[in-house]
Amino acid sequence: METIIQRLGGESWDTIMLVYKASLSAINTKLQILNDEFQNAHHYNPIEHIKSRLKDRNSIEEKLKRRGYEISLENMVRHVNDIAGVRVICSFSSDIYQLANMLSSQSDIRVMSVKDYIRNPKESGYKSYHMIVTVPIYLSNGPVETKVEIQIRTVAMDFWASLEHKINYKFFDNVPEHIKRELRSCAEMVSDLDAKMMDLNEQVNHIG
Numbered sequence: 001m002e003t004i005i006q007r008l009g010g011e012s013w014d015t016i017m018l019v020y021k022a023s024l025s026a027i028n029t030k031l032q033i034l035n036d037e038f039q040n041a042h043h044y045n046p047i048e049h050i051k052s053r054l055k056d057r058n059s060i061e062e063k064l065k066r067r068g069y070e071i072s073l074e075n076m077v078r079h080v081n082d083i084a085g086v087r088v089i090c091s092f093s094s095d096i097y098q099l100a101n102m103l104s105s106q107s108d109i110r111v112m113s114v115k116d117y118i119r120n121p122k123e124s125g126y127k128s129y130h131m132i133v134t135v136p137i138y139l140s141n142g143p144v145e146t147k148v149e150i151q152i153r154t155v156a157m158d159f160w161a162s163l164e165h166k167i168n169y170k171f172f173d174n175v176p177e178h179i180k181r182e183l184r185s186c187a188e189m190v191s192d193l194d195a196k197m198m199d200l201n202e203q204v205n206h207i208g
């Protein structure tokens with residue numbers, strides 16, 4: 001399938017962003033359907049909430065520069081994988097893998113890459129499941145393959161990531177060592193909490 005750049009053959013920021021915006025809607029709909037189906041079959045919602053965003057022009061250009069690419073629409077489509085970003089917040093870690101599998105196995109979704117920072121957390125303590133997928137967006141002259149970054153994490157992992165992000169921002173990424181240590185210790189508590197809550201949930205399910 002063609003990418004938007006192959007299709008355009010010309011330059012049009014607005015058309016490209018329209019396609020990425022459509023890819024957010026497409027992924028959101030797929031996730032919503034899975035959530036509704038779960039609610040219907042198992043009386044339970046694996047998804048707490050979904051946030052999605054389009055990267056703005058400045059951030060896209062900054063990322064290209066940082067990575068040493070010239071600023072062009074072609075480079076942006078080829079090298080910036082998170083122009084369309086969806087963050088899915090789940091209740092339990094087990095929901096994360098189920099959702100990722102259900103989404104990955106849909107025939108119009110192509111998984112380009114996976115980073116499992118849950119099984120392999122970052123040095124900082126960061127945990128989350130990342131996928132870059134493509135989804136076809138149907139324009140008047142046929143489908144174009146469009147990339148979306150999907151981050152899936154628990155409520156607790158999200159709480160940690162938001163605080164850590166704020167701290168990094170405040171210190172311009174030069175976070176003092178003792179604060180980094182505290183953050184790593186919080187990340188361990190997050191993992192313990194997630195494991196205990198999942199266990200408790202399973203126990204309760206068996207009783208009911």
Ligand code: GTP
Nearest residue numbers: 063082115122124125126130151160161162164165
């Ligand atoms: P960029 O960070 O976007 O340049 O991408 P990357 O190629 O390094 O990919 P990766 O999958 O590692 O990270 C993508 C996104 O995940 C980031 O833009 C953040 O939103 C989030 N992320 C990754 N690492 C961390 C982290 O240590 N802390 C927090 N709070 N968020 C992170």
Ligand code: MG
Nearest residue numbers: 081082085149
């Ligand atoms: Mg990013």
